[in-house]
């Protein structure tokens with residue numbers, strides 16, 4: 001079976017992990033600060049605060065900005081569920097904007113309609129690595145005095161106007177879970193240039209403790225990353241060029257094989273951006289195929305190809321009470337996410353592409 005995702009491990013991980021363990025620093029430790037420094041340099045940002053995962057990174061960002069119960073935060077109707085959940089968990093209200101039919105990312109026009117006096121922040125999510133229209137989003141935020149938390153969990157190393165995803169808004173969030181571009185098994189980070197947010201988030205990450213040991217002035221959390229996870233992260237950064245090269249290769253090869261076929265569309269790359277596509281997703285036009293999306297996924301599975309469906313939109317999960325979101329609903333049911341891991345071979349991409357082509361009606 002060709003899995004849809006697999007961590008990119010290169011063989012140097014053991015050396016880093018053994019070093020972390022031998023040092024006896026297994027909770028916080030020197031690899032945590034090393035990763036934070038290296039990531040800040042790579043992202044060209046002043047502060048990186050690592051977290052236990054990408055979800056806690058989002059929560060930390062909301063806390064850092066002082067989002068309170070009663071506040072509203074605009075999130076996309078189509079994305080991984082974490083932005084909606086974290087807003088609810090801190091007691092605020094997620095308000096769901098529809099996405100753009102071509103980029104599959106939050107639609108600035110939809111954001112504008114949802115702003116009221118309770119709105120405090122927008123969370124643009126760079127779905128699958130494609131960038132949101134950050135120029136318009138930042139303009140809307142400025143006009144309405146809103147914060148912007150970029151969810152760059154799927155977009156590490158994507159760029160917009162030559163700036164890295166996560167560094168355009170007030171705070172950027174990353175995930176380093178096993179399937180992500182950079183992995184630590186589980187892990188995450190927030191980045192910011194703002195020293196006030198940085199200080200607040202460092203405090204909230206560590207139980208709300210002030211610089212005086214065991215003196216707390218806020219209800220904080222333990223969102224810390226371990227030295228062992230950070231050691232894995234540092235080993236990944238040593239192989240960054242290979243990761244970036246292969247992610248681009250995989251996207252280009254799928255685009256070459258499937259990009260011009262009637263019945264298949266790719267996410268339209270947002271103008272002014274240079275995305276690093278984390279997971280290659282295609283949207284099928286069911287009338288052009290022998291059957292609908294879920295049947296095609298089963299057919300591909302029978303042929304040894306594991307795929308993933310698009311995210312369910314919030315409006316299709318009754319628990320969230322989201323209003324109908326026509327674009328999110330229409331794209332979500334036709335999306336197939338293809339194997340996109342770094343060690344995926346060209347002949348495997350050809351095999352996957354040929355099998356998809358064979359399911360198109362003659």
Ligand SMILES: Cc1ncc(COP(=O)(O)O)c(C=O)c1O
Nearest residue numbers: 053054055080082153175176177
């Ligand atoms: C857009 C997005 N945000 C947040 C998360 C949460 O990250 P984690 O799984 O590391 O908690 C993920 C995925 O896993 C994601 O895809």
